[in-house]
Amino acid sequence: MSLAFDKVPLQLTVNGKPCAVEVEPRTLLVELIREQLNLTGTHVGCDTTYCGACTVLLNGRNVKSCTVLAVQADGSDVRTVEGLATEGKLHPVQEAYAANHGLQCGFCTPGLLMSTVRLLEKHPKPSDQQIRKAIAGNTCRCTGYQNILKAIRAAAAAGK
Amino acid sequence: MSPYPFHYHRAHTLAEAVTLLAQLGGEGQLLAGGQSLIPLMKLRLARPGALVDLNFVPGLSAIDEHSGEIRMGAMARHAALEDSELVARVPILHDCAAGIADSQVRNMGTIGGSVAEADPSGDWVAVLLTLGAQVRCTGPQGERIMPVSDFVTDAYTTMLGPAEIVQEIRVKLPPAKSGGAFIAFKRCASVYASASAAVQLTLGDGDICRDIHIALGCVGLTAVVPIAAQDALRGKPVSAKSIENAADAAMAAAEPQSDMRGSADYKRVLVRAVVKRAIDIAARRARGERVEAGHEYVARV
CATH class of the missing domain: 3.10.20.30 (Beta-grasp domain)
Structure with missing residues (x-):
């Protein structure tokens, strides 16, 4: 061939x-x-x-x-x-991950950010079950996920 | 990881896809969502010489009600089925669609691709068996439609001819006092279930089980229909005792293999547990209760 x-x-x-x-x-x-x-x-x-x-x-x-x-x-x-930050300003979801220590090594973070953006576009005020389900396909080997959950709740509370 | 090189053909109509497949002979394979095929090609377990892409055929992903049936286009993504209010009218369909793998895979994977692949660990076939679903196919000789029980003949094997394509899945809307539930137990979101049970039952007067269909996933070369388990309930009152008897019979009918998802013995015990839970929830739903069911992980969500 x-x-x-x-x-x-x-x-x-x-x-x-x-x-x-x-x-x-x-x-x-x-x-x-x-x-x-x-x-x-x-x-x-x-x-x-x-x-x-x-x-x-x-x-x-x-x-x-x-x-x-x-x-x-x-x-x-x-x-x-790369499409999240605008004019040098972090996207609110990125801000929330940074403020809540929703990452450690950062390798999984780009993927988690994108799943989070999708979740909040679909469900602006997600339940914990909706959050867990939305990121079930994103593996993080550092954080144990608790701070990721906090970050997503914070991003939702901030209205984004 | 990269697949072996292949030729790419984009179909714009179903007829064009059939013609392309026929021209390509054994070289051609259909690309639907790609969530099983692409990993297989990357691992080089699959090596098609050419792909015929169905993603650009308009109208193949429609989800409609017609003549008392739900008609799901082969390219309907699991996520579209998960979000469909029409599909939610048959709760066992929603149970399945909403928990396959993870949100990313559900956004790409399709019901037609899943049924045509006939993976023994796939979720859809077991669910569709309990609903007596029909598979509508199109090929060089025209159209034909057959029950899913005839369509899947063996592991990864269906009635599809070499240039034939699954076009649509049809499910009759269940009668009043009918309820169903799908319970799939898996180690984490992104993997296939270790064992699953689909149950659709119809109640008569006095909580008598008038009719019941059970199918087990992941514990045989195709989905297993445990006849004795159905007989343990059909015509009898739905009680803790009759559910227990059915679950025991289902466990005896399972033919699991030991693998990385667990030993055969473990999976038999798991079958009993998921069948019991699925019957209970199906009966409660048939009585009009709102109960959640679907995929469950070791780490509960």
Whole structure:
């Protein structure tokens, strides 16, 4: 089998900016984001659809970008952790994680932030059960999650 | 990790997808949500020469009511089913949709992909069996529709022909005084269940169980229908004793294998527990109570 495969042209909006790229069909969304668009805030943790470090928003919904082909995202709106802060000011969810020590090493944080943003867009005043369910696909090996829960409750209370 | 290289074909209509699959012969595989296929391709356990992408076919993800049925398009995402008020009218469907893996996987994964994959640990088939669901397929010879019990023939094996596609899943709205529940026990959110039980039952006068359908997930090559467990309840009053008898019979019908999710003996005990709970909740729902059910983790949420 020949390894010369046609590249597929894609048009996406990434963090509000239109972007035209060409990818091999096998390119993962996270590879496109990190290696072609140089947005390295999105992390690859397990690379097996488990840990959620690679979570981004695809048309507003959180997905594991290690388990989405870039071609599936054609025409979509992609939001990564780099899209949260505006004009040098942290997003309220980022503020809440910082203020409540919702992170230690920080590796899982980009993914958790994106799942939290999605949760609060869907349920601005989430119950604890809704919070736990929303971040069940994001693994953190440092915090024990308690401060993450505090951060999310604080972000919700702050109205964001 | 990267999949082996493959050719990419984007279908814009269902007919185009069928034609592409037929042209590609054995080389082509369908891409739905990709939440099972992409991990398999990354691990290089799957090596399709070409993918036919269904994500850009309009209309394949509709969730509609028609002739007393809920019709769920094959590309309906688990999350869309979880959020659907129509689907919530059949609580066992909502139990299933709302707890598959985690929110990220539910946002991509589809009911059609899950049913067509026929993974013995998948959640949907067991649930759909208890509702007598129908699978509507389209292929080069046209359309056909068959019960899910006929559709899944073995582990990872279905009646689908080489160029045939699951188009829709149909579920009849259950009658009055019918209730269902799905209980799946798993080690954490993102993994397959260790064992699961789907129960749909209909009550008659005096709390008599008029009809009952039970299916067990993850404890056989396909979902197991424990006939003796159904017989232990059908035509009898729903009581602690009859539920106990049914759960014992279900445990005897399970054929689990020891694996990283637990030993076969452990899973048999688990089957008894989830069946008992699912029957109890199904009966309470049939009486009109609002009770929560769904996926449960070792660490409770």
